Amino acid sequence: xxxxxxxxxxxxxxxxxxxxxxxxxxxxxxxxxxxxxxxxxxxxxxxxxxxxxxxxxxxxxxxxxxxxxxxxxxxxxxxxxxxxxxxxxxxxxxxxxxxxxxxxxxxxxxxxxxxxxxxxxxxxxxxxxxxxxxxxxxxxxxxxxxxxxxxxxxxxxxx
Numbered sequence: 001x002x003x004x005x006x007x008x009x010x011x012x013x014x015x016x017x018x019x020x021x022x023x024x025x026x027x028x029x030x031x032x033x034x035x036x037x038x039x040x041x042x043x044x045x046x047x048x049x050x051x052x053x054x055x056x057x058x059x060x061x062x063x064x065x066x067x068x069x070x071x072x073x074x075x076x077x078x079x080x081x082x083x084x085x086x087x088x089x090x091x092x093x094x095x096x097x098x099x100x101x102x103x104x105x106x107x108x109x110x111x112x113x114x115x116x117x118x119x120x121x122x123x124x125x126x127x128x129x130x131x132x133x134x135x136x137x138x139x140x141x142x143x144x145x146x147x148x149x150x151x152x153x154x155x156x157x158x159x
Contacts, residue, residue, distance in 0.1 A: 032145075054080075086107075088108070100117040
């Protein structure tokens with residue numbers, strides 16, 4: 001009876017250790033998946049703003065004009081578009097203290113910004129394709145942890 005009790009306790013200890021290892025593995029995979037989803041969501045928010053760069057709601061004849069649809073450097077970008085007949089919206093993305101920040105401007109005035117889009121970013125790069133002095137496309141690279149996301153946006157509204 002004592003021998004079977006010792007064997008049973010060894011088996012139960014082994015099963016418990018396997019269970020704990022699996023639970024730890026699940027927790028790690030869950031954190032990685034959450035980080036990837038957050039980075040993907042941040043990239044989609046940024047891409048949505050970049051796609052509307054230069055948009056003119058009325059197609060001309062507004063009280064306001066989009067003067068600089070795209071501007072930026074390798075570490076930041078600012079795009080602007082017309083929201084309505086009297087309002088120009090600008091969105092600026094940059095990396096500061098490992099945070100992806102979004103500044104929003106209405107007719108040049110900063111609103112409730114900066115907004116933190118994503119934390120724990122190690123790298124943010126913008127590579128532009130130009131046609132003369134006109135921005136045609138931007139390639140965005142975002143690195144969070146050991147994951148890296150890339151996206152390309154074509155500026156269809158930039159004239």
